[in-house]
Amino acid sequence: MNPPPVSLETRDLTISFGGHVAVNSVSCAFRPGELTVIVGPNGAGKTTYFNLMSGQLTPTSGEIIKSGHDITRLSPSARARAGMGRAFQLTNLFPKLTVLENIRLAVQAQKGMGPRFFRAASSFKDLEQRAEEHLTAARLQSVAHLPASALPHGDQRKLEVALLLAMEPDIFMFDEPTAGMSVDEAPAILDLVAEIKKDTSKTILLVEHKMDVVRALADRIIVLHNGQLVADDAPETVMSLPIVREIYLGVPAENAA
Numbered sequence: 001m002n003p004p005p006v007s008l009e010t011r012d013l014t015i016s017f018g019g020h021v022a023v024n025s026v027s028c029a030f031r032p033g034e035l036t037v038i039v040g041p042n043g044a045g046k047t048t049y050f051n052l053m054s055g056q057l058t059p060t061s062g063e064i065i066k067s068g069h070d071i072t073r074l075s076p077s078a079r080a081r082a083g084m085g086r087a088f089q090l091t092n093l094f095p096k097l098t099v100l101e102n103i104r105l106a107v108q109a110q111k112g113m114g115p116r117f118f119r120a121a122s123s124f125k126d127l128e129q130r131a132e133e134h135l136t137a138a139r140l141q142s143v144a145h146l147p148a149s150a151l152p153h154g155d156q157r158k159l160e161v162a163l164l165l166a167m168e169p170d171i172f173m174f175d176e177p178t179a180g181m182s183v184d185e186a187p188a189i190l191d192l193v194a195e196i197k198k199d200t201s202k203t204i205l206l207v208e209h210k211m212d213v214v215r216a217l218a219d220r221i222i223v224l225h226n227g228q229l230v231a232d233d234a235p236e237t238v239m240s241l242p243i244v245r246e247i248y249l250g251v252p253a254e255n256a257a
């Protein structure tokens with residue numbers, strides 16, 4: 001079977017901060033139905049690569065192509081509308097509204113539903129149903145009616161994912177989604193990523209340091225090092241590379257063959 005067409009591609013993507021090249025000519029293509037884990041040491045350029053793709057940063061040179069369209073110059077919000085989904089710390093949240101109300105507003109925003117829309121009772125029901133689905137998927141039912149500001153940290157991260165689901169993106173970008181979570185909280189987020197992965201129309205990019213997580217979820221691993229793409233292969237192949245063993249096991253590359 002032929003692989004599905006490329007959903008997202010970066011071509012010679014580069015950004016320099018002063019003299020420092022944080023992302024250096026990274027060319028890489030991603031496809032639906034594939035979860036790619038991006039690994040690399042601290043400061044390798046992983047988050048910067050995400051910032052370039054989601055539009056928080058403008059590249060010095062190179063292109064970002066989504067489903068055949070050049071999105072390099074689009075604003076972050078235009079990219080989000082085009083299906084680029086990135087979970088952010090909850091900046092677009094209404095702290096006094098409940099969890100469910102926040103999700104409902106995100107669904108409403110995605111659907112571009114104006115006030116007139118709500119005169120149709122069936123549409124309102126559809127909206128409610130969608131919001132409930134995302135609430136359940138993110139396992140937030142027990143806190144549905146709490147104000148968003150009252151959520152403990154782990155639930156806030158789940159709400160970020162629920163809001164991301166409400167946007168119905170086709171590209172999901174997760175940058176260390178379990179960072180700062182306790183060991184009891186992290187599996188819920190990872191299950192959620194695994195659930196999203198079941199929909200083979202979605203392309204998932206995940207920056208993750210925890211090796212057990214990488215093993216459980218990755219279809220493919222790419223390695224960034226000093227801003228450059230230094231490896232791109234199946235998980236077991238990449239895991240055995242000296243550079244990866246050095247990064248994750250602390251084995252010096254020259255001894256890690």
Ligand SMILES: Nc1ncnc2c1ncn2[C@@H]1O[C@H](COP(=O)(O)OP(=O)(O)OP(=O)(O)O)[C@@H](O)[C@H]1O
Nearest residue numbers: 017020021022040041042043044045046047048049
């Ligand atoms: N806005 C900025 N201005 C100047 N330098 C920056 C900026 N953003 C990132 N950098 C630099 O670019 C390099 C890559 O940083 P980045 O945050 O992308 O690394 P990372 O791979 O995500 O690391 P970590 O694993 O610690 O999250 C670092 O040297 C960082 O200091």
Ligand SMILES: [Mg+2]
Nearest residue numbers: 046047048175
């Ligand atoms: Mg980072």
